[in-house]
């Protein structure tokens with residue numbers, strides 16, 4: 001069995017039904033939630049969007065909302081000024097460039113203000129069921145520790161993962177690596193005892 005297959009199998013055992021922990025009801029809401037999630041926990045974002053999406057749901061709602069009002073509502077997510085600006089610009093682009101519908105391709109999504117490759121890939125995988133690997137801090141760290149790649153560059157990590165795993169695995173793998181990094185292979189004090197990858201893990205300070 002290849003190492004990639006072994007990693008796939010073990011992640012399937014650990015996280016059989018992985019998915020995004022952000023709450024949303026439309027691709028547009030997911031875009032807003034992902035923008036809010038930068039440097040913030042999904043739990044906090046869900047608390048904020050639970051209130052926010054009661055009143056504001058569509059791109060037009062976010063174009064119309066005064067900046068100060070939006071800043072107030074998302075304040076606890078941190079970096080609220082930039083996030084509010086980005087959300088309003090992104091909403092304007094969704095209307096201006098795509099008639100109010102969130103586009104489905106990486107190229108189109110990344111043409112929206114404030115939407116980078118990672119955010120676009122999360123939306124493709126989670127909102128549209130496409131094949132994509134979004135590289136966040138957890139995916140980057142665990143891909144390096146698992147020896148799939150040796151790089152701090154998210155784009156290189158994404159390419160290495162795409163080359164190592166079959167396309168139909170990409171989205172699931174992304175969510176499994178996020179959960180593995182968030183709950184087990186944590187940045188500080190990873191839970192290495194009993195980890196199935198300990199024999200080939202590249203992390204020097206294993207927590208055994």
Ligand code: SF4
Pocket residue numbers: 145146184185186190191192193195196197198201202203206207
């Ligand atoms: S052994 Fe520890 S650091 Fe290595 S992959 Fe497992 S949990 Fe992560």
